[in-house]
Amino acid sequence: MTALSDRTAGFGLAAALAALADLALVLLKQTHPAVLAWLARSFGHHWIGHGVLIVGLYAGAGLSLTRAGLGRRVSPTLLFRLLLTAMAVSGGGIALFFALFD
Amino acid sequence: MTSLLVAHHLSGLLSLLAALWLWAELGAAQPAAGRCRRLALLLAHLAGAVLLLGGAWYVLAYGADRAVILRGPWPQAHGVAMxxxxxxxxxxxxxxxxxxVLxxxxxxxxxxxxxxxxACTVLVLLWGVAADVGGLVVDLGVRQGLTRPAPPAGGGS
Incomplete structure (x- = not known):
């Protein structure tokens, strides 16, 4: 089995995590007006806050998971499946949520 | 503000072309490392530009378009597409x-x-095209709002 570098594994897992967090934050914002208001108040606009949190999570989790040294524990196939599943669940969930509950 | 929107569209289009090019490069029998890495860096910068330019327009100027959409016959152009x-x-x-990174x-x-x-280049293409189609629907929603005012609420004939 090909071993991934720690950075490839760390940032790949972080991308999957941030993708799922994108969906979670959408659901939280849309169902809890207080969260939407907090984001708007703290960042000037809720969308800016959303972006800062998602990109910040990707960068922060990527660096932390890289330091955790997961390269030999995560196979390319597992990372492929995790990343694609997270992206599909997140994108599909966002589209479904707004299509059904607008 | 129009120039922000044009720059957003152009950087989006260029990022899709870069993703398509990178996808093709990665499928070669012997992919050129330097070219693939430069393309990936270019794509990451273009994607960042897409978000910054589109985000600036969304935060600073979209409010007026949203008002037009919401009083027109296609409110879903905001509520769903945007x-x-x-x-x-x-x-x-x-x-x-x-x-x-990869x-x-x-x-x-x-x-x-x-x-x-x-797969990552395909994801860039997929989400990029989805966002582009969303933008098209938003544009059409504004056009509908400007040319066909919605009937009065609750006003049956």
Missing amino acids: EIKEHVVFLFLLAALYLP LRDPAWTDPSLRRLAR
Whole structure:
């Protein structure tokens, strides 16, 4: 089995995590007006806050998971499946949520 | 503000072309490492530009368009299309940002990693096209709002 570098594994897992967090934050914002208001108040606009949190999570989790040294524990196939599943669940969930509950 | 929107559209189009080019490069029997890495870096920068330019327009200027959409016959252009677009665009960015990291892996020419890299380019294309279609629907929603005012609420004939 090909071993991934720690950075490839760390940032790949972080991308999957941030993708799922994108969906979670959408659901939280849309169902809890207080969260939407907090984001708007703290960042000037809720969308800016959303972006800062998602990109910040990707960068922060990527660096932390890289330091955790997961390269030999995560196979390319597992990372492929995790990343694609997270992206599909997140994108599909966002589209479904707004299509059904607008 | 119009120039922001034009720059947003152009950087989006260029990022899709860069993703398509990178996808093709990664499918070659012997992919050129330097070109693939430069393309991945270019794509990540373009994706960042797409978000910054589109985000600036969205925060500073979209309010007027939203008001037009919501009083027109296509309110879903905001409630569905824009809402989906403004959130799936982060998936587009994540896939684009990961590619330069992936292509710095010493084993990136291994078929399993190249498959992962090509999947990321497909994700960039998929979310990019989805956001683009969302933008088209928003544009049409504004046009509908300007040319066909909605009937009065609750006003039956």
